[in-house]
Amino acid sequence: MIRVEELCLKLSQDESILRQLAASALHIDSKNIQSINWVKKAVDSRKKSDICFVYTVDVLVENETALLAKLFASKDPNIQKQLKYHRIRKVELFQYIIPKTRVPIPNHVIVVGTGPCGMFAAYALAKAGLSPLILERGKKVEDRIADVNVFFKDGILNPESNVQFGEGGAGTFSDGKLYTLVNDQRTHFIFQTLVACGAPKEILYDAKPHIGTDILRKVMVKMREEIVEMGGRFRFESKLTGLKIRNGLVKSAVINNMEELPVAKLILAIGHSARDTFEMLLDSGLFIQQKAFSVGVRIEHHAETINKAQYGNFFDHEKLPVAKYKLATHLKNGRGVYTFCMCPGGYVIAAASEPEGVVVNGMSEYLQNGENSNSAVLVNVHPSDFLSSHPLAGVEFQRTIEQKAFRLGGFSYTAPAQMLGKFLKNSSGSRFLSIKPTYRPHVTPANIHECFPQYITESLKAGIAEMDKKLRGFASPEAVLTAPETRSSSPIRILRDENYSSSIKNIFPAGEGAGYA
Secondary structure (H helix, E strand, O other): OEEEEEEEEEOOOOHHHHHHHHHHHHOOOHHHEEEEEEEEEEEEOOOOOOOEEEEEEEEEEOOHHHHHHHHHHOOOHHHHHHHHHHOOEEOOOOOOOOOOOOOOOOOEEEEEOOOHHHHHHHHHHHHOOOOOEEEEOOOOHHHHHHHHHHHHHHOOOOOOOOOOOOOOHHHHHOOOEOOOOOOOOHHHHHHHHHHHOOOOHHHHOEOOOEOOHHHHHHHHHHHHHHHHHOOOEEEEOOOEEEEEEEOOEEEEEEEOOOEEEEEEEEEEOOOOOOHHHHHHHHHHOOOEEEOOEEEEEEEEEEHHHHHHHHHHHHOOOOOOOOOOOOOEEEOOOOOEEEEEEEEOOOEEEEOOOOOOOOOEEEEOOOOOOOOEEEEEEEEEEOHHHHOOOOOOHHHHHHHHHHHHHHHHOOOOOOEEEEEHHHHHHOOOOOOOOOOOOOOOOOEEEOOHHHHOOHHHHHHHHHHHHHHHHHOOOOOOOOOEEEEEEOOOOOOEEEOOOOOOOOOOEOEEEOEOOOOEO
16 A cells, blocks of 8 residues: 555545546556555644645556656656645554463453553453453542542532542543554554444544543443453452562552462553552562652633634534644743643533542543533653652652542532633632533632642743744633642553563553553
8 A cells, every 4th residue: 555645635625526636646547556545634724714634645557666756756846846845755554463472371460440442451361261360449430420529519529439449440430542652563453452342433543532531331231241252350448468479579469458479470551640549559579669740720711712722713613623722832840731631512520539638630522522622731750859869759759649628619529710810820719700610510710829849830821922922812811710630641651671571570450540651
């Protein structure tokens, strides 16, 4: 196949002409194209008066080798210009195969956690014929949804079944974003697996693919069923509470402080919020170190405001998706401020997992049709900010902020929130204007400076002002800030060697919680 990039369609044009555009780029008749597959579709809104979609396609043509030789040998400057612009190249098709193991493994191959890392680890192990045992401290997604809805409605937290803990991990109650800067051909295997389990097919080519929390819940159920069919076994409400180690080698795992299971291999995919598990692992002898992460707030605007900023007069065009943004700036004080987990047409949600602490996150459904769009605005923090050399000092840094927010919100899971104009002036306000906060169960108008160290709030002020230069209206005084977002990434890294093993042999830390997102 031949990959053709930078094919542009105006909003007024139909996608049926892509075949003709690809043929023109190759200087052949469209009849000579046997098949065409979309690889990528993105919005180019740099020129607000001429917004277009940009496509990358793979085409199968007759006499491919001869055609490529002819194109590259041509001395026609127009053809060479086309080749340079379209970056026409031969595509090496890659299929990721998981071979069946021929060597039986005694005892349990265990995966701890059912977030993205844990589920795909279990899927790969099951496909290899290793019949993994998957342990999850929370509930399966069907039961977990009920507990989360009670928390959203009434503010009653279940510490073992919430937005952080349960099947699918924190991502189940997020946007189901599938962005990565890692260039690895295995990502196509991941996308294909998700589609096979019910994810929308457009994630295979969308430049900024997302599944949506409403569809992702169903995908998780199907993926679990696939793993079980291949020999995997799930145990929910089964927390890893201890490890038995002998001569630097894990021998067994303790579940719920009661049951002991023999272990052959153990993958730790525990997520970034299993703080009690971090403590147990440290006590068991795993080498853990502090890691930089970020904290900040959620900022909400009307979705229409972001659409207008990104699309200009085309803000309500039926073909355009709800507008997204990704902003970053580096301040004179040395700290980075950036947006993270942008949820177009989404909601700010309650994401606490510990009693007496408030945490916020963002969530979008598949249609992304909520009135507001939101994003985290985060400030980098470093181990030097923790004022302690203890490996879990970053956890305590997070917890201190979350507990301050709990008190500021009225000693409940009501989140402190503030209009940006008031925040910039460091003054309290008792109401919101045009933008209504989406956080549930409720928000309490408060001065959110009281949640954070001063260097965080000053960095947020400066960072938001810089971002407004890149995205008009971002610093609108009526934008709503809800605090705090503290769980954007793990505050620890569990050290591992070149074979991905921890300091205790046959334990393999992986994924976000272990510090390897």
